[in-house]
Amino acid sequence: MAATGRHRRQTSLKDRYRHSIPGDSRWGGDDMSPGRSGVPAAAQAQVEVQAQVEAQVEVEAQIEPSAFGQAVLIGMEIDGVQRQIQHLTDLLRELRRSRRAWEAGARGERDVVRVLVGMDDAGWRVLPDRRWPGTRRANIDVLVVGPGGVFVVDVKNWREVRVEHGRLWRGDENAEDELRKLTDQTAAVEQxxxxxxxxxxxxxxxxxxxxxxGTEQLDRVQVTGELDLTRDLVRRGLRLEPAVVERVLACLDEACPPMQDAAVAASPTDLPRRVRPSRATRTPPPPSAAPPLPAAPPPSAAPPPPAAPALSGVPAPPAGRAPEVDGLFSRDELWRELVDAAAREPIETWMTWLHPMQARLVCRRSSGPARIRGAAGTGKTVVALHRAKYLAARGDRVLVTSLVRTLGPVNRALLARMAPEHVNRIEFTSVDALAVRHLEQRGARTRYQRGIAENCFWLAWGRVGLASVLGRCGVEPGYWRDEIATVIKGRGLTGFEQYAELARVGRSMPLQPTHRRAVWELYEHYERLRTARGVLDRGDVLLLARDLAREHAGDEFDAVIVDEVQDLTCVGLQFLHALVGDRQDGLLVVGDGQQSVYPGGFTLAEAGVSVVGRSTVLARNYRNREAILRYAQQVVAGDSFDDLDVAGERGRRHVEIDRPGGEVDEVAVTGQAEQVSALRADLVDAHDGRGVRYGDMALLTSTNDAVASWQRLLTRAGIPAVSLLEYDGTTSNAVKVGTYHRAKGLDFARVYIPDRNRFPRPRRATESDDAYRERAVLERRQLYVALTRARDSLWVGLREPVGAGTSVGAGGGSPPR
Incomplete structure (x- = not known):
């Protein structure tokens, strides 16, 4: 033990003396200047001192110290070791704290980038960790470019932060320097x-x-909580066209390249893989069922996580606990925010908004005629408009057409909002106007006189039809007029044999051979009267235009887009098909048989249009809130319908719902005066109390006379109103008033339907069962179209107690309250 103690004392003494040796490179000395002998002076001094130390150690080693002296020496050594341990502990603690801070910052940046990358399908692009323009090593956390603009993002994972008196505080420290740095970064990006x-x-x-x-605005800097980031970006609206976004991205890629030495926060291993779900694999509840209640959690289930702190200074979650952002920023939630942001704009902006899920349909290549179909509110028309824009942008001559004359100016105004630079390459017109012009341009003289042709029919009815079996079967003469126009001339039939064997798609009242023979005789007499007067009816114009177009296919248009195709006649579609033939990306037909509001019908096969392998069904409703859609579906739930190439589809269709909620107000009144008063008061309350723009509301009714009457009543009450006949698609501050037919293809935030339980009209005394059944089905479809024009809320007037009058619901039931 003595030897061991002596050795320990010798080592301690040597160490103590070594700290006093100048120039010893082993202990941090740096005096290496040479001495007179050529040996460095520091080395000579070291040798001399070392010899002295060793001599002193030998002397001390021979002297046995007292116990007290030994304790003092050991105590001094312990104090020195403890000071070194404390120093290293403090250093280790600081390094760990610094590492946690950087790791937390990195996690924060990664989580934010993950959220932003999830917006890719909505047209937003994320550029993480980019060089600050004008610097060599400084970086910008994230650059975000999308429809809402360009965002220079700085991510902070601060535990204590608040906004107070217009300033940002981190704990007790003013964080103005961080805001100033971000403003400087933004100025560099602006340049x-x-x-x-x-x-x-x-x-x-x-x-x-x-x-x-939470969100705060501090001068120019917007301070946003991560959990509200998606909403804040989306609420910027649509400010940049896709072409501008691509140009900006190219500029930023060049001026703000990725930081070469930085760890990529959004590496493929960090970010969740986005798998696009297939529609075929979704299993939502059937449309008729109420939304299922959430299942109760098992007793052992963990409680829900606490609400995220706001910007008011509430402490952040404990360090090391990452915020639960994946569930909060699902794709469905993002898309709902996009829809809601579009819904806050005027209704005309809303009608141009394309859901990201449907963007792929716009630029899809088609080897021949194609079709898009789906229930009301699934976005068919807006897809058609964006398709027209896409085709025009690549240089095609495009026609957008439908049966409704007033839809042309509306669609033109809507497309001018989206792409003013391309609107002149697209023609918007009705099928009838196009057919007349087509004949005139090719030197085919036309005498289209609708009024004279109408008189010819009534003369033929009086001379031939009234006394025939047709006058005794309990059907109004107008039914036979439509039979000639849509079934016979609408198909271009030339002989009775064709008509005798025809399936008469769209006409459900059965006809016996005697009835068909009488109809054909009525048709022939009408044709003789019309020809004698030298006039053409609508069917003649379309037939002539079709035959001329077949001789000159492709001369005028590269692409034809037909909206509401179900309302055309078979010859009308043949005419449009002939304009482009079966060329690639030539013909696109858009429509829904359940929304057919005119008599008649046909199939694509009859028209000679094949869309096999090129037909798309839209199954998700983006327009109507759930309560409105359920209410409207009940009207036609029991009525099957023909859909051009699919016969006998069920009235209650499966439709996915994108927008929950909604409001349906059924107001029972005892007379017209009470209905006028209630409707007028609600219009004013919706505008003044609930912030609904007058221009985003519509009053729809079944007849033109009722339209004129309601427009006068609103004007006298000081409520601005405009007829849908005069509406051209520009934003105005006037309530739109029109018929169910005229509202086709339009959307409104709130819709008013007076006398809703008086349509379909009651059965007439002389009307047969078959005739009433066919008419009631058609009128229920018209009412369905009117109801589904409402996006957010619906007001319906019931001019007598529900159940006391004729029910409008299929199968004898009225829609749910």
Whole structure:
């Protein structure tokens, strides 16, 4: 033990003396200047001192110290070791704290980037960890470019943060320096994007606080909680066209390249893989069922996570606990936010909004005629408009057409909102107007006189039809007029044999051979009267235009888009098909048989149009809130319908619902005066009390006379109103008033339907069962179209107690309250 103690004392003494040796490179000395002997002076001094130390150690080693002295020496050594341990402990603690801070910041940036990458399907692009323009090593956390503009994002994972008196505080420290840095970054990005023609107002500095909610505006900087990031970006609306977004991205890629040495926050291993779900694999509840209640959690289930802190200074979640962002930022939630943001705009902007899920349909290539079909509110018309824009942008001559004359100006105005630079390459007109012009341009003289042709029919009815079996079967003469126009001339039939064997798609009242013979005789007499007067009816014009178009296919248009195709006649579609033939991307037909509001019908096979392998069914309703859609579906739930190439589809169709909620107000009144008063008061309350624009509301009724009457009543009450006959698709501050037919293809935030339980009209005394059944089905479809024009809320007037009058619901039931 003595030897061991002596050795320990020798080592301690040597160590103590070594700290006093100058120039010893082993202990941090740096005096290496040479001495006189050529040996460095520090080395000579070291040798001399070392010899002295060793001599002193030998002397001390021979002297046995007292116990007290030994204790003092050991105590001194312990104190020295403890000081070194404390120093290293403090250093280790600081390094760990610094590492946690950087890791937390990295997690925050990664989580924010994950949220932003999830918006890719909505047209947003994320550029993480980019070089600050004008610097060599400084970086910008994230750049975000999308329809809402350009965002310079700085991500902060701060535990204590608040906004107070217009300033940002991190704990007790003023964080103005962080805001100033972000503003400087934004100014640098603005300068870069000036070359791309982007105004500075479209570049937004955005400070994102991880794991928090809330939004504050501090001068120019927007401070946003991570959990509200998606909503805040979406609420910027649609400010940049896709072409501008691509130009900005190219400019930023060049001026703000990725940081070469930085760890990529959004590496493929960090970000969740986005798998696009197949529609075929979804299993939502049937439309008729109420939404299922959430299942009760098992007793052992963990409680829900606490609400995220706001920007008011509430402490953040404990360190090391990542915020639960994946569930909060699902694709469905993002898309709902996109829909709601579009719904806050005027109704005309809403009618141009394309859901991201449908964007792929716009630029899909088609080897021949194609079709898009789906229930009301599934976005068929807006897909057609964006398709027209896409085709025009690539240089095609495009026609957008439908039967309704007033839809042309509306669609033109809507497309001018989306792409003013391309609107002149697209023609918007009705099928009838196009057919007349087509004949005139090719030197075919036309005498289209609808009024004279109408008189010819009534003369033929009086001379031939009234005394025939047709006058005794309990059907109004107008039914036979439509039979001639849509079934016979609408198909271009030339002989009775064709008509005798025809299936008469769209006409459910059965006809015996004697009835068909009488109809054909009525048709022939009508034709003799018309020809004698030298006039053409609508069917003649379409037939002539079709035959001329077949001789000159492709001369006028490269692509034809037909909206509401179910309302055309077979010859009308043949005419449009002949304009482009079966060329690639030539013909696109859009429609829904359940929304057919005119008598008649046909199949695509009859028209000679094949869409096999090129037909798309839209199954998700993006327009109507759930309560409105359920209410409207009940009207036609029991009525099957023909859909051009699918016979006998069920009235209650499976439709996915994108927008829950909604409001349906059924107001029972005892007379017309009470109904007028209630409707007028609600219009004013919706505008003044609930913030619904007059221009986003519509009053729809079944006849033109009722339209004129309601328009006068609203005007006298000081409520601005405009007829749908005069509406051209521009934003105005007037309630739209029109018929169910005229509302086809349009959307409104709130719709008013007076006398809703008086349509379909009651059965007439002389009307047969078959005739009433066919008419009631058609009128229920017309009412269904009117009801589904409502996006958010619906007001329906019941001029007598429900159940006391004729029911409008299929199968004898009225829609749910």
């Amino acid at each position: 870069v994007l000036a070359d791309a023609g982007l105004p500075p107002t479209e570049v937004v500095p955005l400070l994102v606080l991880v794991g928090r909610r």
